[in-house]
Amino acid sequence: MVTAFAAFVLIGALQALYGPAIPGLREDFGLTPASAGLALSAHFVGALLGVLVFSRWYARVHSRLLLGACYVAMAAGAAGFVLAGSWPVALFFAFVGGVGFGGIDYGLNHMFAIGFGKRGTAMLNLLNAQFGIGSIVAPAVIAWIGPRHYPVVFLVVAGLTALLLLGIGGVRERSAGSDEPASEAAADVAKKRSFGVLAAFVVFYVLNIGLESGVGGWEPTHLEAVGYSLGTATTATAAYWLAMTLGRFAIVPVAARWPASGIVIWSSAGVLVCAALSVIPALAPFTYFGVGLFIAPTFPTGLAWLHQLAPRDAQRAGAYVLAASMVGGVVFPPLLGMGIEVTSVVSVPILLAVLGLACLALVCWIKRAGGRDGDRTRRRD
Known part of the structure; x- marks a missing residue:
């Protein structure tokens, strides 16, 4: 470890x-x-x-x-x-x-x-x-x-x-957890809805990592455009990346009490709210920090949720979503740049909020499609 x-x-x-x-x-x-x-x-x-x-x-x-x-x-x-x-x-x-x-x-x-x-x-x-x-x-x-x-x-x-x-x-050949049979509820979800859930997770990771890298790439440009100095904009962007690290440490004690689905959904909602509030120039440096805090647990917690929903297909599913996250990190910053060219730099928070809304809609659908069974099983266990 x-x-x-x-x-x-x-x-x-x-x-x-x-x-x-x-x-x-x-x-x-x-x-x-x-x-x-x-x-x-x-x-x-x-x-x-x-x-x-x-x-x-x-x-x-x-x-x-x-x-x-x-x-x-x-x-x-x-x-x-x-x-x-x-x-x-x-x-x-x-x-x-x-x-x-x-x-x-x-x-x-x-x-x-x-x-x-x-x-x-x-x-x-x-x-x-x-x-x-x-x-x-x-x-x-x-x-x-x-x-x-x-x-x-x-x-x-x-x-x-x-x-x-x-x-x-x-490192052992097989983990102790892999020897445990999957629960009936989780196995049923994996069998009936694994493809739809996996597809939704792939799209979620593309959009989520695109939003994450988009903030890191475009936050300083937006802050400068609304009147902040280069030094302030750079410091605020560094604070955003620090917030992502702090957010993952902070969620550790919460993860023992909340199901993974709840953490991802509420975190995605927090990302959406903070991204939308970044249109207010006076709040922007602080709300971008909030985006970092809320988006921090979505990547690792989403992996845990995926493994709960599709335990029999976890190996393939994990590879797909991790590959999707890398694609999102490469593709979306330039796509956001194209959107900014069509509109203006001050529209950065709006474009990020649109991505945040799409992420929240996806995780709510995943919850509806299979999350209840997985969470109920976890609580019973």
Whole structure:
């Protein structure tokens, strides 16, 4: 468990390093901004493949070996990226590191969801909170030592990732939870409505992660447009990402008392309200912080809810929604940009609220389609 937490700190750090490293990359390789941005694209393409590969081989290869291979791939990718002598080779290693990243992300989320039983919701939130710690600390280190010294940070991440191999001995072939038969109610939901529920979860994750990354990408532009200084807008955006980490820690004690469905629904409602209130300039920095707090538990808690509703199809379902989340993070920021071009920058909160409304409608439908049975079963257990 400790090694898993450390792994999520490191995958958060790796993903967050590419942006702050762009000035150094441009200087070293003579790149344009667009070319330098290809590193993160290569990372995400690799991550998507890593999710699909891990889910495909999870039932065929020992979990310990599969997770260890992902640690090796991420360590090799992070080290190779900064030691490469040419930009195409560096992009290849960014892809390799992304494959390891995606496998770790999916693999540990899946293991935590099936391995902790009733504590799954709390443990998934605690696990994903570690990602936020890494994504906050890594850019801060780059800012402290300077973008020119980005290779040092990548190499440290690579070395620490390699050390994670010392902890794979704690990974069992099958979790205790996986040996328990699924409840009759949950099995009935999985059999009759699993396709519809899975499709709704996939769309929800695309929209939800699109909203999450959309706030992070467009909040500073919106705040500047309504009269805030660049420094204030940047600080407020950093506070938004901090709120996401704090929100996942804060939900852990709540998860012991509330069903996963209730947490996701009320969190989605909070996101919608805060996004809509961001149209008021005086409230915007604070309501964006509120969006971060409310959206924080939806990703990990949604995974726990999905595993409760479709326990027999959890492996495939988890891979689909995690892949969908990556697609949403890549596709929606530019789509929001197109919407802003058609309207104006001050319409950012309205566009985000529309996404929030769609997310709330989807989770309410999921609750109606199968959530009651799953929650009733959980309380009886």
